[in-house]
Structure formats: structure tokens, C-alpha cells
Amino acid sequence: MRRRLPSWVSPSFVIGGAVVLFWLFATLFPHWLSAFSPLDLAGRRLQPPSPDHLLGTDALGRDVFARTVYGARQSLPIAVLVVISAVLIGTAAGAIAGYRGGFVGAAIMRLVDITLSFPAILLAMAVAASLGPGLGNAAIAMVVVWWPIYARLVRAQVLEVREREHVEAAVAAGASDFRILTKHILPLCWTPVLISATMDLGQVILLGASLSFIGLGARPPTPEWGAMISDGTVYFYNWWIAFGAGMAILTIVLGFNFIGDGLRDYFDPRSSK
Template sequence: MRAAARSFATGPLRPRWLKLPMACGLVILGFWLLATFAAPLMAPYDPLDLAGRRLQPPSAAHWLGTDALGRDVWSRTLHGAVHSLPLALAVVATAVAIGAGLGALAGYMGGVFSGVIMRLADVTLSFPPMLLAMAVAASLGPGLGNAAIAMVIVWWPVYARLMRAQVLEVREREHVEAARAAGAGRVRVLTRHILPLCWTPVLISATMDLGQVILLAASLSFIGLGATPPTPEWGAMISDGASQFYSWWVALGPGLAILSIVLGFNFIGDGLHDYFDPRSE
């Protein structure tokens, strides 16, 4: 039995990097992507509909019970993915575009421009991420859009430093020197000969950061700086459940949703690391 399991794990029918954690991460992500696009079909009730008695415990009619207003917790948890997952993708994509772009220019150009960008990144990174996000979100006002802006400000320096380090290493390689000697312009050297070799660490970091962005967005909503009522957002739902001490099911659904999707993205990030790392077994 164990030999057969090992054969399946490493055999020709299964890629070497597609291990159990990676497979679990893909299944988790697939479920929440399905919920993002098909929540109205998967949810038994409208997330804003007062479908049952208030604070009703889990039952056959309401799998995760109802909240203080009688809304179905399971339906609201599914609809929470509609807000949380696209928000995380938008934040990470924007942070990567800004941070990696500035980091690539800083690493290739050097000089004063590199110094200014890196000092700005150092100042931003000197603040605890949660504290900085809270300060920016509080100054902009509650709302998922303002929370997204706050999280982009928190995350872009991470990709700027990572991309700059990669560019500094790649630009000294022989094929880059050969391209310069052949008369290639600076833009062509950067875009064709340097950047294609720098994206792997950024991709792995961005995959793992997706879960952290969802967690930070939920934290901002929990303290009232993210989603506004009655939006079915996971952090706001946990905040509602925190005030209902004996109604534990109100916060159970969104809490498990956050836990699962954070673990899923971490598993996928580890799998990508194994795939791109030639030293992985």
C-alpha cells in the first residue's frame, strides 16, 4: 500500500511538483473560484434576505445557522468570496505592477533614481503592515476600494526590493553583456534579456501574498475600515459574530473560509517553488 502511494506520488501519471499539499491548494482555490463566479447558484438563499429566525443554530435548512438579522450564514460565506478573492487579485496585481516596475528600473538604471525608490521603499517597510494599512484606510474612509489602496501601499515595496535584487544579479550575466556588445538598446536589454529571468521569485511571492492580502482585508473590515454593512464580506461577518458570544456559528463560516483560502495559496506557492527550483526532489 505504501509503495503504491509512493509510486503514485512520483510516478509518470503525476508531476514531481504536484504533491499532496499542492493538490489540496488547487482544490481549495478551485472551490472558491467557483463560488466567486457561481455564488448565486450555489447559495440556497440571498445573502441579504432575512431568510430565517435570528441566531438560529445550524440545521438542515441553514447549514451554518443564521446571524443576528436572520440571514443565512452559509449563503453569506459563499458570497464573501465574490468580494474577497477579486479584491486580493486586484491588490496583488497592482502592487506587482508598481513595485516590480519601479524595482526593475531601479536595479537597471542605478544612481539617484535607485536611491530614491529604495529609500521610499525602506520608509514604507519600516512601518508594521497592519498599522500602516489601518492608518491609510482610516484617512481615506471605510470601503473596500479604500482598503485596496491601503494594501497596495503596504505591498508594493516588497516587490520593488525583490525585483531590484533579481535585476542586479541578472544584469551582470554574460548573455546580457553580449547583448549590449551587439548594440541592443537599454530598453531591449531590460525587457528581452533581463526581466524574463527575474519573474520566478516574484510569481511565488505574489501567490503566497494573495492569502495574506485576504487576511489583511478581513482584518480591516473587522475593525470597520473595509467593507461596509450589509456587504457579505468575511471580516465584517466575523466582526458581527464576535458580538454574539454564544452564537459561535455566525463567525465559523467566514473564519473557516479565510483559513482555507490562506492555506490554499500557501500550498500553491510551495508547489510553484518546487516546480521552478531545479534542486527540489
């Protein structure tokens, strides 16, 4: 039988990985990409793009390219933190609901259903507004929105895996519930969680930018992509103010989606290249 090529040879996976690596580099070493400070005056206000200012300057004379590059420092770490937190909370809740069942499982899933019944952006807005503006509170709001997705996903996986023979053998051998979950069930449930988490990184960045756009995320003068797009709406005809942030969001969301598609093709034996 001919072996399938690994996913990294897929053009979409390579392109997505390159885009994400670029923004990861920008997060770690933004000063290598721009000599300007994202907060200080860099030139005359509302200058169009030029060799000195690749994306022009904003209404306060700050370099837009520098603010776009430094904006990755706000968006990427928050997205990773939100997704990791949502995965941990959702995995724990979904595993308990799927393995234990009964009243506890029903209570967890009803909470999941109630949370998922609200549109994600509206629920995130409500939580962020109640906590107050700020990236930290926006991150908490996004975790509240995202953990039920993983709870439902993990529960479905646990319900399927717990019926397998090796789990029944572990139960017959007298293994504890904790050991059965952590050693025999959850290791077989991580693939769809990994794929979903990879794609959700881009969606979390988009949601975080949406909260900042309406004033519930980053506070001025923090360079954040959603806040930069909001500034661009005030100066509509100075298109370069929002262009960099918009392209940053577009490329990184596509990058994570391409990586997720590559991982799905690699781990799913039924997928075809």
C-alpha cells in the first residue's frame, strides 16, 4: 500500500506555516522589522505610504507599519492563551460529561447548550462590557465563549472511545476512573481537538479584534489590530490607517486555517490529497 505524503508537502500547509511563522517572528522581534516606535511621533500626520513609512502615518503621526507589526504582540499571545484555556476547561468538562454521564453530565451539557445558544460575538460583548475594557477582560470573555465548543467535541469523542475493548479491559482490571480517562480515553481524543484549536486561533484573533473595534478590548494608545481598524473608520479616505491591520488579520486567519486543513488531511485516513 502506498503511503500518503506527510501534510507539510501540501502547498496550503506550507503557505499557512510561512505566514504564521512570519507573524510569530514579528511577535518576538518587532524591532527587526520596523525602526519606529508604535507609540511615538514618526512624521507628519496622515502621510500616505512612502519609502520612509511603508504604510504611512496615522492621525497622530505614528508609523502605521510599526503599529501593525507591534500589534502582533497583542493579538497572538492573547489568542494562544484563550485557546489553551478553552481547551483545558472544555476538555475537563467534556470528559466528565462523557465518561460519568448521569446528572453531572446532563448539568454540564445544559450549561454548554445555554452558552452556545447565544451568538459568540454578542456573548463576548456582554461579558467584556460587564468586566470593563481591556485585553485581559476581553480574553476572559473569549474563554467564556469558546470552552463549550471543546466540551461538546470532547464529550462526543469520549462517548465513542469508552465503548472500545481496551477501555472495558481497563475497567475489568480495576483501574481508577482518573487513570482510565487520562491513559486510555483522552489520548485517543486529541486529534480533532488539535485540528479545531489550530483553526480557532485565527477565529479568536478575529473576535478579539472585533471587541477592540467596538472599544471593549485594547485601550489607546496600545497598538492592536481591531483598534487600528476602528481608527481607520474615522479617517475613511486615508485608507492606509486600517489597511495594515486588516491585511494582518486576513493573512493570519488564513494561515491558521491552512495549517488546520493540512493537519486534518494528515491525521484523517479518509481524506484525499
